[in-house]
Structure formats: C-alpha cells, structure tokens
Amino acid sequence: MKNAFEITNPDWKLSPHTGMGKKHYIDLAKYLLERAFKNIHSIDTPLTFPKVPGKTYPQPNAPDWRYRSAEFEALERTFTLAGPLIHVDPEVEINNIKLRDYYKLQIYNAFTPGHPNSIPLPEDLPDSNYQFTCEFGGLFKTLLLMPETIWELYSEQEKDDMMECISKWGHHRTTQNNWRIFNIVTLSFLKKQGYEIDDDLLKSHLLWVASYHSGDGWYLEQTYNYYSISLFIVYTTIWNRTFGDEHYPEIAEIIEKSAQKLMESLTSFFGRDGYINMWARSITYRTWVSGAFPIAFMLKDKSLLDPGWARRLCSGSLLQFVTKEGFYHNDIPSLGFYVQKEYMLQNYSCAGSPFIMFLPFICLALPDDSPFWTAKENDGMWEELGNKSKRTVLESPGLVLVNHGKTGTSEIVPGKVYYDDPNYSKLTYNTHFPWEDHNPDGGTAMEYSFRSQDPRDVRGDDINFYLTGKTVDNDAFRNRKFTISQSMLFNGVRDGVLYRQAIMRKPPNNGVGYIIDLAEITIPGGVIRIDRTRLAFEHELTLGNFGLPHLNGVEAQVNQFDDKTKKTITASVPGRQVALIAYHGWDKLDSLVHNNRNAEADDSTVVYAYKKRMAQNPPMELMITALLHKTDNSEWTKEELSPVKNIEILDIMPGLSPLGAIITLNNGEKYTVDFKDIDGHRTC
Template identity: 85%
Template sequence: MKNAFEIKNPDFELSPLTGMTKQHYIELAIYLLERAFKNVDSIHTPLSFPTVPGKSYPQPNAPDWRYRSAEFEALERTFTLAGPLIHVNPEITINNIKLRDYYKLQIYNAFTPGHPNSLPLPEDLPDSNYQFICEFGGLFKTLLLMPETIWTQYSEKEKEEMVECISKWAHHRTTQNNWRIFNIITLSFLKKYGYEIDDGLLKSHLLWVASYHSGDGWYLEQTYNYYSISLFIVYTTIWNRTFGDEHYPEIASIIEKSAQKLMESLTSFFGRDGYINMWSRSICYRTWVSGAFPVAFMLKKQSLLDAGWARRLCSGSLLQFVTKEEFYYNDIPSLGFYGQKEYMIQNYSCAASPFLMFLPFICLSLPDDSPFWTAKENDGTWEKLGNDSKRTVLESPGLVLVNHGKTGTSEIIPGKVYYDDPNYSKLAYNTHFPWEDHNPNGGTSMEYSFRSQDPRDVRGDDINFYLTGLTVQNDSDKNQKYTISQNMLFNGVRKNVLYRQAIMRRPPNNGVGYIIDLAEITIPGGVIRADRSRLAFEYELILGHFGLPHLNGEKAIVNQFGNGTKKVITASIKGRQIALITYNGWDKIDNLVHNNRNAEAGTSTVIYAYKKRLQKNPPMELMISAMLHKTDNSEWTEEELSPIKDIEIMDITSEFSPLGAQITLSNGEKYKIDFKDIDGKKTC
C-alpha cells in the first residue's frame, strides 16, 4: 500500500479535476495527524518529533528553552490541522485520543507557569525576540477564527492562570516587520476576551505593519516573498473579521483593500494543476500561500475569485505534496520541498515547522454553503489560454508572473532582490522545474554565474577602483569560485519587453563595471533573452537553464547540435524537457551533472551557455538566447527550436542608446531591445 495520502471515493461531479471535496479535506487532515500522533501514547504525552540532523534547530547542546520552543512549535503548528478538525467535529479522535481534550490540556500546560511543560517567560531569558511569539501568533490566529475549539472550554480560573504567560509574550520585543503581526494577533485576542493590554503598543504595531504596504496587495518583508501573502494577507484578514473591523476600522480598511487587490493576481502564482512555485525563503512551508484561497471568501467582497477555480488550485497545491511518499520524513512533512533536503532549509526551522503549510485548512471554517465548497471545479483562465502565455506585471514588488498555456506551468520572475540567495535571485522560478542550489563551481541553474579573471583578483589583491594606487587584500581562493548576482533590479516593461539588471558585484568596489542588463521577451513555453553585458575586466560567464533531476537514478538525455552561429542543446527526463538556443555573444553550450543541489533528486543535469573574455577592457556584448521548456515527452520540432527569425544588432539604437537590437520572431512579431536610460529606471 502506498505510504502517502490517496483520495478515497473522489467526487468527479463536483470536483472533476482533483476529486477533492470538503470531506476529502477532513480525511486528509486526519491522515496527516494520524502520522504525527504515532508517538503520542495518551492525552498526557506532549507532542514532539525527532530532531533532524543538520542546520535545523535545536542543535546539540542548545539551551533548554530552545528544545521547549521546538516542542511548542510542534503543538501549535499541528493545531493548524487539529483546530479546523475540532471545528467541524468536536468529538473527533486521533489514535483514540480526543483532539479537543488533548490540545486543551497541552496548551494549558504550556501556558501555566510552574508546570513541567510550561514555556519560559520573557524575563527568564536574555532580552531578545524568540520563536515563541511566532507560535503565539499562529495559535491565536486560529483561536480568533474558531474560539470554540478549545478557548471556550476553559474555566475562568484556567484562563486567568494562562493569561500571565500569554500577555507577557504578547507585550514582549518583536522583530521589525512580519513578526509584529504575531504580537498584534495575540494582543487583540487578549483584548477581545476582556484582558488588559497596552493599547498604545497594539496601535503602534498596527501602524508599522500598515506602513509596509507597497502596492499591488504586497508588503515589504526583508525583500518581497510569500510572507506578504500568508502573513500580511491571510493572518490579517482573519484579524479583520474577528477584531479589526470593530476596534480599528481604518487600519482594517487598509488590510481589506490590499487583500482585495492581491486577489487580482493570486491565481497567476499557480500552475494549471495547482502546483505551487518553489520560491523565496521558508520553502518547507510550501502551500501556506494557498491559505489565501479560503481567505478570499472571508473578504467583504467575496466574488473576487472564481470559487471553483480557487478550490481547484488549493486542492492541487496540497496534492502536489501529500500524495508523494518522499514528502514524508519520520512520518511527518519533511524539511525541504518534495523531500528531506538539508541544503534547502533555514536554521530557524525545526522538525515541526512544515506543518505551517497546512494553513489552507482554515477553509474548514467556511460554512458548507460557501461557494468555496459548492462551486464546480474549473481551470479558470487556463481554459481559454490555449498555447499562449499570459504575463502579469506587479510593478510595486517588482514581480512578473507568467502563465504558459502551452506547458501548464507558471513562473515568477523577480525584480527587486537585495542579496545573493538562490531563494530569491534566480532569473525565473517555475512551478514544474523547482530551483537548484548555487554551485560555486559553475553552472548554477537559472542564474548568470560570474567568475573574475582579472589578474588582480586571481592574485588575491585588488587595485582600489578609485585610483589611489593602494592595494586591498582579498581572498584569491574565494575568487576562483563562481558567484551569482548580488542584486536584481527592476527597470520596468517597455513595448512588451521586460527590463531588469543583474548586479554581479556590489558597490563600493564595483563602480559600474559588473552589470548585466536583462531584456526578456515572453514566448509560449519560454523566453527570449537579449542581455547586455557591461563587465569591465577579464571574466568568465555562464547562463544556466532549469536543472533536471535524475529520478529513479535515470540521467537526463542530452542532445547538442548547431547551425552556423545558432547553437542548440536540449535535455530531457520523463515528462519534462528543456532547450537552450544561443544566437549571439556566447562561446559554447554544454552540460554538467550537479550533486546535492536539486529539490527532487541528489543528482541533476544542467545545460548552459559559456563565455570567457580575457581582454583587459572587454567590450559590451549582446547575449541573445532562447530558453524553452516542455512538460511532455514529444520530440522537439524544428519550428519549436526556431523561435527567432531575424536579429538586427545596432551599435546605436534609434533612441540613441548603445547596443540594442530588433528581434523578429518566427511568427512575425517584432521587438525592439533598447536599454536607453536603464540605469535611471532601476528600482529595488
């Protein structure tokens, strides 16, 4: 029998695409908790999971509070499933343990000072911010929405005993942006149920959070990422309906408007089958952004999403993971994406962290007659897209979303990235070709990889670029490794061409001599790249395509051929294929095998283009290529591998800008590549 979730008695009348109905959501939640509770012997046994070796916490010899934090995270994040289950069936049991009684007791123990399983209080620890407040926010978000699950079951005496701990953490120090939401949720819960709080602090947190709204429904969170959806929209919409509308209507209106605006583009983040894109940090949370689908039906205007499409995408995103055996590690969701992958997690994660991915189960709080449950599943705009590609531009967060009708995939193209991090800095992220980690030896997938051949870098010293003649020691060993873009800048869309800039070395030591100006034309199943290199000294450069995992030990099949200046390399595995076509500015195309980089397998193949320039002052060059992908096993046709009909490279464009081009596609469409004033249009 398959050691993963399987849909029993699918309902293909109501849900012709996934078979999932409300009953199947309940069955899935039960299935996941049954696995989690395998080591819980009785109502008195605290829930904990085996520590995962590697960078996740708690580390060996960590202080006791760190272990207590991991235990509390297990309790709270599994309540993401348990709370909604108790809401629909207060008598529900898992492994002969009544869930309501279990979580009522364990949360009481955690919040009662002096109990062996109680949480430390802030004054017992050095003054800092701690993981505990994150879990407080998650717990009380659920209890704001569904208080009858356990809160109303406590006696007034029990509540009073717990409030000291809750209040102290609610009022304690937090971090600068999304964590304020956790304090807001917890403070609001206390106030809602009649307990005294610092109203000024609550309002201050609210104003801070509102100040991060950037436009297009997005909020700034270090850089732009999924936290903008899951915390700034999902958590705060629940706060709106349960507290904010009554107590802070003006701030609630800001949140409401931003949530409504977000719904205009939400569906574009998902593949046709509901696949979520592996992008930004905390990827082990996976489907938590799908929580925005049920939230759409908690807004004041509930017709913003097609309900049948919303449920189809929400269900599809969950099935993307829970149906795969490799998804589970120690019987619970793994730290990684499809499976346990140490190189894809952050050190603030513990074994229980992935349970936050079940945030979409707030859908069980929606009534049975909600459109989310009653509408017939459909594929929304995909049904009319055909082989075309739809592009959505979100200028405020600098994101471009592409839905490829030809392949059923969706892409996130980031434009405002502050640091070199494969979670953020890649040229594009695709729902069906998950990202690979950076390879310092070259060939990083979907990145420009740069290595200086400047003899000053090779020697390990560098001449100060401001001409003092002084030398600055640097690491020659480090300089032998390839690096990826240090910043990604968004420069806008002009005449249907997307412009960005990849900064390969940061100021102050780079002057403006390490810039790649990016120009991209979206085509069905891919992109035409016409990128201008402005790299001032000797260098090597690699452009990598999506990595292909070696599933079941089978290597990717690679083919290479060329015709004059046009060179083609393809790679394929079962059900997925990629092609890279170079036209100008590259020396060769090739492929290599990566180890321990890919989200799906320990080994993978990357195809790439390569160039090496050893002039002391290399010229600018226009690097023109096509990067294609397919999600079937069909042979590449000559037509597919010939997306460009003609290229006219211009030293000076008609707009008086250096080194541009006019590109004519095989379908006759003409695109002008013009980098005029691009440096003045950068935003980050």
C-alpha cells in the same frame, strides 16, 4: 498501500480535476495528524518530533529553552490542522485521543508557569526576540477565528492561570515587520476576551504593519516574498473579521483593500494543476500561500475569485506534496520541498515547522454552503489560454508572473532582490522545475554565474588600491569560484520587453563595472533573452536553464546540434524537457551533472551556455538566447527550436542609446530591445 495520502471515493462530479471536496479535506487532515500522533499514546504525552540533523534547531548542546521552543512549535503548528478539524467535529479522535481534550490540556500546560512542559517567560531569557512570539501569533490567529475549539472549554481559573504567560509574550519585544502581526493577533485576542492590554502598543504595531504596504496588495518583508500573502493577507484578514472591523475600522480598511488587490494576481502564482512555486525563504512551508484561497471568501467582496477555480488550485497545491512518499520524513512533512534537503533550509526551522503549510485548512471554517465548497472545479483562465503565455506585471514588488498555457507551468520573475541568495536571485522560478542550489564551479541553473579572470583578482590584489591607497578584502581563493548576482534590479516593462539588471559585484569593487542588463521577451513555453554585458574586466560567464532531476536514477538525455545561425542543446527526463538556444555572444553550450543541488533528486543535469573574455577592456556585448521548457515527452519540433526569425544588432539605437537589437520572432512579432537610460529606471 502507498505510504502517502490517497483520495478515497473522489468526487469527480463536483471536483473533476482533483476529486477533492470538503470531506476529502477532512480525510487529509486526519491522515496527516494520524502520522504525527503515531508516538502519542495518551492525552498526557507531549507532542514532540525527532530532531533532524543539520542546520535546523535545536542544535546539540542548545539551551533548554530552544527545546521548549521546538516542542511549542510542534504543538501550535499541528493545531493548524487540529483546530479546523475540531471546528467541524468537536468529538474527533486521532489514535483514540480526543483532539479537543489533547490540545486543551497541552496548551494549558505550555502556558502555566511551573509546569514541566511550560514555556519560559520573557524575563527568564536574555532580552531579545524568540520563536515563541511567532507561535503565539499562529495559535491566536486560529483561536480568533475558531475560539470554540478549545478556548471556550477552559474554566475562568484556567484562563487566569495562563494569562501571565500569554500577556507577557504578547507585549514582549518583537522583530521586523511581519512579526508585529503575531503581537497584534495575540493582543487582540486578549482584548476581545476582556483582558487588559497596552492599547497604545497594539495601535503602534498596527500602524507599523500598515506602513509596509507597497502596492499591488504586497508588503515589504526583507525583500518581497510569500510572507506578504500568508501573513500580511491571511493572518490580517482573519484579524479584520474577528476584531479589526470593530475596533480599528480604518486600519482594517487598509488591509481589506490590499487583500482585494492581491486577489487580482493570486491565481497567476500557481500552475494549471495548482502547483506552487519553490521560491523565496521558508521553502519548507510550501502551501501556506494557498491559505489565501479560503481567505478570498472571508473578504467583504466574496466575488473576487472564481470559487471553483480557487478550490481547484488550493486542492492541487496540497496534492502536489501529500501524495508523494518522499515528502514524509519521520512520518511528518520533511524539511525540504519534495524530499528532505538541507541546502534550502533556514536555521530558524525545526522538525515541526512544516505544519504551517496546512494553513489552507482554515477553509474548514467556511460554512458548508460557501461557494468555496459548492462550486464545480474549473481551470479558470487556463481554459482560454490555449498555447499562449500570459504575463502579469506587479510593478510595486517588482515581480512578473508568467502563465504558460503550452506547458501548464507558472513562473515568477523577480526584480527587486538586494543580496545573493538562490531563494530570491534566480532569473526565473518555475512551478514544475524547482530551483537548484548554486554551483561554484559554474553552470548554475537559471542564473548568470560569473568568475573574474582579472589578474588582480587572480593574485588577490585590491583592484582599487592604485586609486585609493586603501585595501579591501580580495580573496584569491574565493575568486577562483563562480558567483551569482549580488542583487537584482527591476527596470520596468516597455513595449513588451521586461528589463532588469543583474549586479554581479557591488562597490567598493567597481560595482558599475559588473552589470548585466537583462531584457526578455516571453514566448510560449519559454523566454527570449537579449542581455547586455557591461563587465569591465577579464571574466568567464555561464547561463543555465532549469535543472532536470535524475528521478529513480534515470539520467537526463542530452543532445546538441548547431547550424549556421544558432547553437542548440536539449535535455530530457521522463515528463520534462529543456532546450537552450544560443544565437549570439556565447562560445559554446555544454551540460553538467550536479550532485545534491536539486530539490527532487540527488543528481541532476543542467544545460548551459559559456563564454570567456580575456581582453583587458572587454567591449559591451549582447548575449541572445532562447530558454525553453516542456512538460511532456514529445519530440522538439523544428518550429519550437526556431523561435527567432531575424536579429538586427545596432551599435546605436534610434533613440540614441548604445548596443541594442531589433528581434523578429517566427510568428512575425517584432520587438525593439533598447536599454536607453536603464540605470535611471532601476528600482530595488
């Protein structure tokens, strides 16, 4: 048998796209827990997973509390599956162990000071914030929604035994904005159960969280990312229905309105088949954003999402991973995306961290007659999209969402990124072409990659010394490598053209001399880029398309051909293809095979454009390209590889701004690319 999940007796009548109904969600939850419980032989055996070498925790020689944290994280995050299972079947067993009894005992042990498996109290550790707080939030979010699973089974004495630990962590120091939600959930649970809490602290956390609402249903979280959905919407909506509506109705209304607004664009984040995009940090959490689909049917207005489409996307996102053999490592979800990969991880993750990806299983808390379960699956707006592409602009978080009917893919185009991190700073993220890590030798996928050839950089001189007399670090060795943008700015959409800016260097190193002004036109299966360099000194530049993984050792097939108007390079692997067409501003097109940078395979191919400008004072220049993708094996047609009919480059635009263009597409559409006052429109 395949060493991955397979649907048994799919219900093609109810779910013609995935075969998944409520029974199959239950089957999948059991399957995942059976793998996780393979080494659990009795109710007394704590749930632990093998340490994964690399950057994740606990590191060798870590203090004991880091091991307690990893164990508690494994226990709590597997309860993301176990809690909903117990809710629908209190007698459910995994490997002959009754889940309800197992989690009741193990959580009691974790919260009882003095027990060998207990977690430390805050005063036992240096005054700081710890992963324990995060896991308390996850546990009590589930118990707010489904308290009967284990909490109501405890005796009053057992509850009192645990109360010191729960209360102290609930009241303890927290960090940043989304973490306040963990304290909110924990404190609210205690208050709901009749225990005394610091009400002023709870209200303070609530006001802080509400203050981060930015618009379009999004909340600020370092930069903007999936936490805005999974925590600020999923966790807080559960809090609303179970506590907030009664005790803090005004704050609950803020959360309710933001959740309702989010639902307007939620479906645009997913591919036609439900694929989720590999984007932002905590990539190993994968489908946790799909938890917003059942949440839609916990809102006051339950008509915001088509229920058949919601379940279709929710199911598709889970099947994207659980049906793949490489997804599992040590019998549990790997620390990666499709397979175990180190480069995309953060040091706050441990072996049990990925189980939060099963947040969508809160759908099992919905009643059997919920539309989420009874509606027939459908493809929503994709059914009408045809070969067209739909673009959704979220001004507040600076995100543009593109749904390509021609390829069934969805894209995230980020615009408010203030540091150089491939999790955030790519030009585009695509559901079916997961991003690749940066290549310091150039040719990075879906990035502008920059290398200075300024002789002062090459020597390691301070390029500003002649002005200031001061020195700043200018590492000649580091300057030999290509770098990616240090921030991405959102400049709005005007007349159908999306404007952003990639800042390749920040001050004090002449930040205004290292700008690439970005303009893009969405076309079916791709984008036309009309980008303006304002790079003041000698430099090299590359622009890559999506990387293609060498699955099963099959290398990409690369072809290149030119004509009088453009240079073209294509690459293909089974089921996926890319093309890069350079119309203006590039020296050549090429390809590279990358090692250990792709999310799916050890090797991958990237096609890219290259230019080198060695003038002391390079002029501004337009770089005009088309970046295309396909999700089949069909031959590229002449029409597909000729999306642009005419290009008129103007030194001075009619609106009196320098260096723009008028672009006419082959379908007759005409776009004016005018960078007028672009610096004044920037937001981040």
